[in-house]
Amino acid sequence: MKRKADVPQGTLALMILKTLDVLGPLHGYGIARRIEQISRDVLAVNQGTLYPVLLKLEQEGSIVSEYGPSENNRRARFYRLTREGRKQLQAELRDWEQTAGIIGRFFELKAEDLS
């Protein structure tokens, strides 16, 4: 059985923002698929949990949504990153890299480094 990692709160939002940043406007299903692909199924999210997060991001003004035609020619809601969302993404990316860098250095820590 493949071990599934929990998705920490906030990480999912970050993933959504990044996906929209790279791929442009997408509907909910599209976002879910991309996240799944990129995480190589490790993050097998209950796909539905995406929607409350999307609502939250929209309320915060990071993304906006509008209707558009989907692949099977039905009406779907497409999400698009706003300028504010892009700024938020960059800020969070910096934070993430900083945190990851520090944690990474600790993982590489050897006794002689501190002597």
Next chain:
Amino acid sequence: MKDLRRFLTRLKNLVTRRRDDERLEEEIEEHIALQTAENVKAGLPPAEARRQAMLKFGAVEAIKEEYRDQTGLPFVESLLYDTRYALRRLRKSPSFTVTVVLTLALGIGATTSIFTLFYDVLLKSLTVANPGELYRLGKEARCCYWGGYSQENEYSLVSYDLYKHFRDHTQGFAELAAFQASDPLFGVQRSGGTASAQSYPGEFVSGNYFAMFGISAYAGRLLTSTDDQSGAPPVAVMSYRLWQQYGSDPSIVGSVFHIDNTPFAIVGIAPPSFFGDTLRSDPPDLFLALNSERLMPQADAGDLNQADQYWLDLIGRIRPGAESAAIEAQMRVELKQWLLSHQSEMSANDRAKLSEQTLFLRPGGSGITSMRAEYEHWLQILMMVSAFVLLIVCANVANLMFVRGMQRRRETSLSVALGAHTSRLVRQALTESILLSLAGGMAGLIVAFAGTHLILLFAFPSARGVGGLPIHASPSMPVLLFAFCVSLVAAVAFGVAPSWMTTRVDPIEALRGVSRSTARTGALPRKMLVVFQAALSLVLLAASGLLTTAVHRLENQRFGFLQQQRTIVRIDPGLVDYQPNQFTILYDRIRASLSTIPGVAAAAICQYSPLSGNNWASSVWLDGRPAPGPDADKVENMVYWDRVTPTYFSAIGTQIIEGRGISEEDTATSQHVAVINEAFAKKYFNNENPIGQYFGRPELGSSRNYKIVGVVQDACYLDFDFDKPIVPFFFLAEAQHDVVAKTGADSNPGSHRLHDIILVARPGATVSAAEIRQAIISVDPRLPIESIGTLGEQVSNQFRQQRLIAKLSSFFGMLSLVLASIGLYGVTSYNVGQRTTEIGVCFALGATPAQVAVLVIRRALALVAVGLALGFPVALAAGKFLGSQLYGLDPYDPAATLLAILTLSFSTLVAAFIPALRASRISPSEALRAE
């Protein structure tokens, strides 16, 4: 920023009740359709493809719920729901709601208004700069004059000379100010005005008085040290209230007023918040410099230059960092030095007591506190009473809330069974409790405002001068908050507890057992609350009964004079420029003029009428006995005296027991005579016949000043010391002036300034104030009439506070009785409801309705009996305490206690009767069928 934006969106959704359910539905549908399409593409059959897609999506309902919570503000929403629900429930049981709100309102309001008074009179500081830096001389307030070179216990009053000595030598004080200890009335007349002189209270103060308090003028300027020098032009500062009386006329500043016929320029107006150095009901309206005292025409002026006449209080502002203890020690040394420098003028007695003279400094931020001393005991009693009431209120509210909660148990169990969260159920109960408390608190605020006003009105109906009591009728907010919080805690704790207890129980069990079981969860606390209430009510009722009886007894005691048909007209001939020897003629003419009014039976004039609030005292020297020793000027050796015109005793209605009263034959040139009271005769003559004996006053230097010509019945003159037997008293003839043996000078010219006219109307006749005024104006239009009132009013004013306390505690007692009855009613009717089935069984087994009713009532009475047994010793203790506070109160008055017990038992019966009646009417078949 981000969060705020999100919050606003959600708030908007909440307000507009926007729901994004449809949008989500649509998105989910789209999502699953896309996933299904993909699965089909991957080769799954359509049905399986859709099933897989749905599995992958997850729990739709949970997501929908989360989504919904994200849309609005769920906490606020459920709060709104709870509130609406609670309001609806409260509306459905109006009697419960009204009872709880009224109970809270009365409890919170009464406690707050009493405490407001307590705080303002006892704890508040003067409205001056940094009251913490102020220190006053003296542990106790002492009024108002003291002579000689020794003071009993402590030096708390000083002379001008001693003040200057302290002021110039004590470095620790930044400012040390002196001001008159008494608060005399001045005749005030605007220069050039046509109105006759009006009397207003005022005082002499040192030039640095206002600087010491650190206050600045409202208009013009305040007094300065340059105003307080001999030869300085006489100036005065007027209170804001008196200035308002003159229509807030700006031209008052700079204009000239005649104060006791002496012209003074008004230089400024004191700020509105300044009520002088002493908290009292008639604050000074005029402030004059100490050195102006020598200009005044008063017959007994000249206190300023006498080193051994003490008539000033001291308050000083210490330098930052100075120690009050060090200053006190230094001032003691200074006092010794000053006394030693006056050793040559001292009497032998004073010299003997020199070594024990000392003084004390006390924090003076609240001023000299005569009003405090006067009202302290009463306010403390009231405070205790209102604390009791607050306790009863809390117990009652707790009880009502608890019963209500218990009645809801079935409903609560059902909710639990249906899956409601404990937190949600508790929150519902909480919302209801808080709503009730808030409503009670609001109503309490109204009661507090009205109550404070009412009590002030009762306690201080009228004051001399412009008055304006330095107490605000606005309730103190910290207390209101305190009372509110206490009752809130009680209401919430007892409102929530039943819900919480119910949610602990397995819902099935609870539902099954709730109406059939006889196990009464939470019966004990409820019973205890009722017992507690009954006990407290007994204490309050018994105490108010004792107080009422005591006040009644005080008012109807043997006064030694008659009140009926007697009117007191207060005048002040000292404000008109008469020579001392002209007074007798003036008084004769006033009496003659008043006697011509139809309906007047008699008229006499005296220095002070009984219970008018003032009397002079001195020690006595009996002829043929040794001169009084050093103990003579101790308070217990003082003899009080009064100066009266002929026919005084028949006018006031005091019986002459032996000899004669003061009569027309006692003239300026005849033998000086005195009439003594029984107490005097008993103390100094024991079994001898006092008539024809002589006595004198040590300060006049003779033992033969007066020949005793009569003995009169003891009468109550002093307005303090009701708890002591009537003290020795003597009466002197107005026409005869006392002379100091050595100098031949008139020793007490001021005592000929008689204040009170006693007017006796014929039975059935009434004399109008206008007639009295006309008769006095016809003698001298300049003579100010201060007041006209009946002697009965003057007497009953003495008991105003006692009456107020008795009335208030009766009110509180009744209140507590009503509250206890409500509490008992609530518990009994709840019990009856609980035991419906049981009672039905009783009926089925052949019990009669009367038996059932007795069963119910017996239970209620048993509870109250326990309460009475517990309350009885407390009531006795309270009575004992009250007995130590109020003369004439019998702490073991069986009537009052019995009445309290009977009242309480009777209202218990009434409160238990209604539920008992209901129980006796239960139909057995219905009761057994009922769930």
